[in-house]
Amino acid sequence: MNYTNLLIENRDRILYITINRENKLNALNKATLAELHDVITSTSHDEQVGGIIITGAGEKAFVAGADISEFSDFNADEGRELAREGQSKVFDVIENSEKPIIAALNGFALGGGLELAMACHIRIALITAKMGLPEVSLGLIPGYGGTQRLSHLVGKGKAMEMILSADMINAEEAFRIGLINHIAEPEQLLQKAEEILKKIMTRSPFAVGCAIRAVNAAFNEGVNGYETEIAEFSNCFDSEDFKEGIAAFIQKRKAVFSGK
Numbered sequence: 001m002n003y004t005n006l007l008i009e010n011r012d013r014i015l016y017i018t019i020n021r022e023n024k025l026n027a028l029n030k031a032t033l034a035e036l037h038d039v040i041t042s043t044s045h046d047e048q049v050g051g052i053i054i055t056g057a058g059e060k061a062f063v064a065g066a067d068i069s070e071f072s073d074f075n076a077d078e079g080r081e082l083a084r085e086g087q088s089k090v091f092d093v094i095e096n097s098e099k100p101i102i103a104a105l106n107g108f109a110l111g112g113g114l115e116l117a118m119a120c121h122i123r124i125a126l127i128t129a130k131m132g133l134p135e136v137s138l139g140l141i142p143g144y145g146g147t148q149r150l151s152h153l154v155g156k157g158k159a160m161e162m163i164l165s166a167d168m169i170n171a172e173e174a175f176r177i178g179l180i181n182h183i184a185e186p187e188q189l190l191q192k193a194e195e196i197l198k199k200i201m202t203r204s205p206f207a208v209g210c211a212i213r214a215v216n217a218a219f220n221e222g223v224n225g226y227e228t229e230i231a232e233f234s235n236c237f238d239s240e241d242f243k244e245g246i247a248a249f250i251q252k253r254k255a256v257f258s259g260k
């Protein structure tokens with residue numbers, strides 16, 4: 001697939017996905033979502049990709065939301081389809097990716113943009129970034145998992161306030177309430193994301209995938225997370241990574257993991 005709305009670059013096994021609709025503040029239109037689905041799914045078993053960083057083009061926005069111009073005349077059925085398809089094909093796929101995915105928020109992360117960031121495993125924001133779920137000011141509510149993931153990340157009370165007020169918060173407040181993992185100073189956003197991702201990439205990719213599934217199970221209604229943990233823990237014992245990790249420990253050397 002040729003991407004017209006994304007810039008894709010693989011450097012040292014980190015796949016950089018830059019949402020590239022700068023004149024629309026990188027708003028997520030249908031084509032961009034389809035490209036995101038394609039790139040995440042097509043690299044999920046690519047050994048040349050150890051982790052992913054998602055960011056936005058330009059200096060102003062990470063992503064300023066879903067593209068409002070595309071759903072302005074939708075009815076209820078079309079709205080349901082928009083949310084269902086977006087959630088299952090993009091946001092859930094990102095959240096359940098076995099490869100670690102970091103969102104590097106270089107500016108506004110609003111509506112679908114914040115929902116995209118929240119589906120990622122880790123979030124780092126530039127000190128000047130602004131985050132919010134402004135949908136109720138448009139007569140809508142978040143539809144790409146925002147009501148759920150924000151509640152999971154910051155708790156019900158803060159999520160209610162952010163969603164009902166539609167207010168934006170700055171990076172310091174986002175850090176304080178646990179919405180983002182780190183704040184980056186100007187020029188250091190990608191550097192900080194790379195530093196974290198490179199550390200994760202020295203660990204067992206097999207175990208990292210198991211850990212992502214186990215942590216996600218804690219927030220998946222109807223799934224017993226403790227049972228998922230037992231199953232994933234047990235899977236690790238059959239992996240080559242486990243044998244390598246133990247051997248390296250005993251031989252007092254650095255493990256070289258295959259991810260198998």
Ligand code: COA
Nearest residue numbers: 023024025027064065066067068069108110111112134135
């Ligand atoms: N969907 C479609 N287009 C969008 C967009 C979105 N979510 N967010 C920004 N844009 C477009 C604007 O329409 C404008 O396009 P134009 O130049 O063709 O008119 C361009 O991006 C620049 O945005 P603009 O509003 O002029 O920039 P600003 O600096 O004045 O304001 C924001 C920045 C982020 C505060 C403002 O763009 C905004 O509120 N965006 C919508 C946020 C939102 O409600 N998201 C949730 C959607 S469900």
